[in-house]
Amino acid sequence: MASGARQRALAAEIRDARKKSGWEAQAVAQRLGWSKATMSRVESGARAITEADLAAILAIIGVTGTERDRLLGMAHDLHQPGWWESRATAGLPAQLTAVLGFEREALRITELTLALVPGLLQTADYARAVMSGGGVPAPEADARVAVRVGRQEVITRRRAPVELTALIDEGALLRPVGTPGVMADQVHRLISIGKRTNVTIQVLPFGVHPGIDGPFLFYEFAKAPSIVHVEHHSASAFLDEPEDVSAYDALRSTVLAAALSAVESAELLATYARDWEGRGT
Structure with a gap:
């Protein structure tokens, strides 16, 4: 189960990266075959995103290198259990x-x-x-x-x-x-x-x-x-x-x-x- 805090944090990062690249949310959504509403839910943290979908977004808006790796790492961590979920607690x-x-x-x-x-x-x-x-x-x-x-x-x-x-x-x-x-x-x-x-x-x-x-x-x-x-x-x-x-x-x-x-x-x-x-x- 994705952490709400992690999901919100990643959503904010995606929104910032997209804005810095100069892309409009609707244009990115069209390239992905998504509705504008779906893109909006991803950028608000209301919808979890897979690593594959995030990789596609980053390719569209031109995010590469260490920044790409960092954001994909955040997406990977979304569904990793916290220490309290993996121990006797x-x-x-x-x-x-x-x-x-x-x-x-x-x-x-x-x-x-x-x-x-x-x-x-x-x-x-x-x-x-x-x-x-x-x-x-x-x-x-x-x-x-x-x-x-x-x-x-x-x-x-x-x-x-x-x-x-x-x-x-x-x-x-x-x-x-x-x-x-x-x-x-x-x-x-x-x-x-x-x-x-x-x-x-x-x-x-x-x-x-x-x-x-x-x-x-x-x-x-x-x-x-x-x-x-x-x-x-x-x-x-x-x-x-x-x-x-x-x-x-x-x-x-x-x-x-x-x-x-x-x-x-x-x-x-x-x-x-x-x-x-x-x-x-």
Whole structure:
């Protein structure tokens, strides 16, 4: 099954390459024996494309050499399973599989969390405690923890790590998840990962703030349109309509303005780390 993020990214690349070549979409479609609507669906990411069809498009518009190889490689990867689909973590909910794909393809991610530390920043012990408290059976919890920890590779990988901005409600730092030792380790993890140049952690202080209505994830891609993921107790959804994305983009800016700076947040995190360490003695 093709990754939605990969398909959207390739679609944007095809559209850019075609425009740079000076070809009109309808002219390319005619050469291929396609309708203009089919070409439009390919360039919007609504229709997956085979390597053979992409090779034909590239031949028509004159893309050769390393750029041709790069784009054909992207088409090949469309139907390759991600690591989460090829290991013991197969069978994940479709929504989570989509989240994992978007995380790997995103250029930037902004995440607002209220009750818990963001999944991309959780320690294994913290994640396990979250699942245990939620009634997840131990064997299943182990697989989910492996997925959650594995997801974090997107911010630590050497090549083009994702730029992450984590907006964390202060309540998540005070809420006990697991033992005081688990909490102390988790807060120290936030302090440590926050020193990376691609990670910004900002705390939303106690009180009513613009993000109080609910958490969200805002994904930005190099060329494909942005996507928002919202999740509640009984449902979750991906929003990609321009008006919805624009609304969350504005909300993101408002929440960022209400949050403590990265420096102030680091100082507050240090205070919570000492507090949790003190509770463990």
